[in-house]
Amino acid sequence: MSSFPPIPYIPSLTLPAFLFETPAASILLPVLSGVTVGYAISPSDTKNIYRRLKQPPLHPPAWVFGPVWTALYATMGYTAYRAWTTGTTSLDLEKFKLAKQGATLYTIQLGLNLLWTPLFFGLQRPIAATANILALGGVVGSLAYVWGQVDPVCGYLLAPYLGWLSFATYLCAGCGYLNNWNFSHAKEE
Incomplete structure (x- = not known):
């Protein structure tokens, strides 16, 4: 059975350490980044597009996304702080390595998240x-x-994020499919 090689710690592709070492910075970075991206595209335009798209069953009202994502961003930020500080202060060299490897993964996931x-x-x-x-x-x-190998609590803290991403993937693919992978009809007239 083969598996993908793990993504190593890549300093040039990883957020600076101080963003992981300070709880406020760790939590505020994803929250403020998410808010900034959300407002970079007019919230009223986003709501209008969402309303005009054919939606799959079980789609939530538009107002749900802001509070859910704010909570998820805060939780992911706290998780980053907890995993980094637990791992980088550990005497266990493997946990130290995994904390830093996770910091690269975290940076990649935050970039992908903000790009969506x-x-x-x-x-x-x-x-x-x-x-x-x-x-x-x-x-x-x-x-x-x-x-989760650095601190099992960190793995559990990311579970709601994974659950919501699964649901969001369903919504995203469902909207794409139901709208023939073309959103031109949803543009403001």
């Missing part, structure tokens, strides 16, 4: 957005596994 909204709502590219969220789910699954 511009792909889906800004550029209205449902195929690219679906590919993005599938990759994001894989990276977050790997991150939960890696940081």
Whole structure:
């Protein structure tokens, strides 16, 4: 049975250490980044596009996304802080290595996460957005596994994020499929 080689710690592809070492910075980075990306694309445009798209069953009202993502961003930020500080202060060399490896995965997942909204709502590219969220789910699954070895609580803290990403993947692919992978009809007239 073969498996993918793990993504190593890549300093040039990883957020600076101080963003992991300070709880406020760890938590505020994803929250403020998510808010910034959300407002970079007009919230009213986003709501209008969401309303005009054919939606799969069980789609939530648009107002649900803001509170859910804010909670998930705060939790992922706290998890980053906890995994980093637990691992980098550990006398266990393997936990130290895994904490740093997870920091690279975390940085990649945050980039993929922040790219999804511009792909889906800004550029209205449902195929690219679906590919993005599938990759994001894989990276977050790997991150939960890696940081769960540093501190099992960190793996559990990422479980709601993985659950929501699974649901969001269903919504993203469902919207793409139901709208023939073309959102041009959802543009404001």
